Amino acid sequence: MIVKLFCPRCAYEASKSFDGHAVLEAPLPISRLSDDGIYEVRCAKGHISKVILDNVKFELLFEMGLNAIVDGYPREAVSSFASTLERFYEFYWRVVMRHSGIPNDQVEATWKTLSKFSERQIGAYSTVVNLLTKVSPTLLNPNKEVPFRNNVIHNGYIPKEEEAISFGDVVMKLINDDLAKLRSLAPDALESVYKELSPKDPETESDDDDSVVAGRINILTAIDVRFPPKSNDKRSGGVESQFKRIIGSRQPTQIQMLSEEELKKRFTDKELPKLTKVR
Numbered sequence: 001m002i003v004k005l006f007c008p009r010c011a012y013e014a015s016k017s018f019d020g021h022a023v024l025e026a027p028l029p030i031s032r033l034s035d036d037g038i039y040e041v042r043c044a045k046g047h048i049s050k051v052i053l054d055n056v057k058f059e060l061l062f063e064m065g066l067n068a069i070v071d072g073y074p075r076e077a078v079s080s081f082a083s084t085l086e087r088f089y090e091f092y093w094r095v096v097m098r099h100s101g102i103p104n105d106q107v108e109a110t111w112k113t114l115s116k117f118s119e120r121q122i123g124a125y126s127t128v129v130n131l132l133t134k135v136s137p138t139l140l141n142p143n144k145e146v147p148f149r150n151n152v153i154h155n156g157y158i159p160k161e162e163e164a165i166s167f168g169d170v171v172m173k174l175i176n177d178d179l180a181k182l183r184s185l186a187p188d189a190l191e192s193v194y195k196e197l198s199p200k201d202p203e204t205e206s207d208d209d210d211s212v213v214a215g216r217i218n219i220l221t222a223i224d225v226r227f228p229p230k231s232n233d234k235r236s237g238g239v240e241s242q243f244k245r246i247i248g249s250r251q252p253t254q255i256q257m258l259s260e261e262e263l264k265k266r267f268t269d270k271e272l273p274k275l276t277k278v279r
Helices: 008-015 057-070 074-099 104-114 118-133 145-155 161-185 187-197 240-248 260-266
Strands: 002-004 021-024 030-032 038-042 048-053 214-217 255-258 276-278
Touching: 008 048, 008 214, 057 074, 057 161, 057 240, 074 104, 074 118, 074 145, 074 161, 074 187, 104 118, 118 161, 145 161, 161 187
Parallel strands: 048 214
Antiparallel strands: 002 030, 021 255, 038 048, 214 276
């Protein structure tokens, strides 16, 4: 999966003469995903800088699954969708722990006992869902999705594209339904844990060093914690509805800088995202 980044140095230089709207002329830098979320960017003008991809892992894993289907790799898509769900279980558990006021050191100590055991993680997730919502969780169907996933992951089964799409749809609905509940019942903890699990800024010798320019960018995803798709959004709908967006995102684009006034025309004050930030 390729992600489009941006050059913080170009953005910084454009900001010096910013009058409310600007288009960066240099082509957007691209990169393959990295596990730590920190990228060294070399733009077409020769600038070298750091960019942090401000997304939590399960958002990106699901996008990797979508890209895998588009590229003709349904088995890899199922693997990515399964990993998406596992990392979401951890995220949900951490949000409820934060919402319940459990100290961070206790949270980390407890997670160490769960981190290597998938069944324990499902049990922990199921428990906190009951705790927060007073309703039993919706899990993968033990007679359908679970055997299918295990057959793909452990037995080397190569699924048909429609099977991968169907599995992705189930995972997508489970997570999006749960995220809607978290936004309603534990919004502060949701935001706090998201920030905690997002990649941290790379260390620099000095924040006052003007030679060092770092940036942070968030990409909008099909499963999105902070900016869920709206009904008229390209990200709305199930797995198959995402393919046109995925293909379109691979085309050359320009990055635009907008004033706060222009952003407010597109988003409410509550939704106003800081999608890119330069320092």
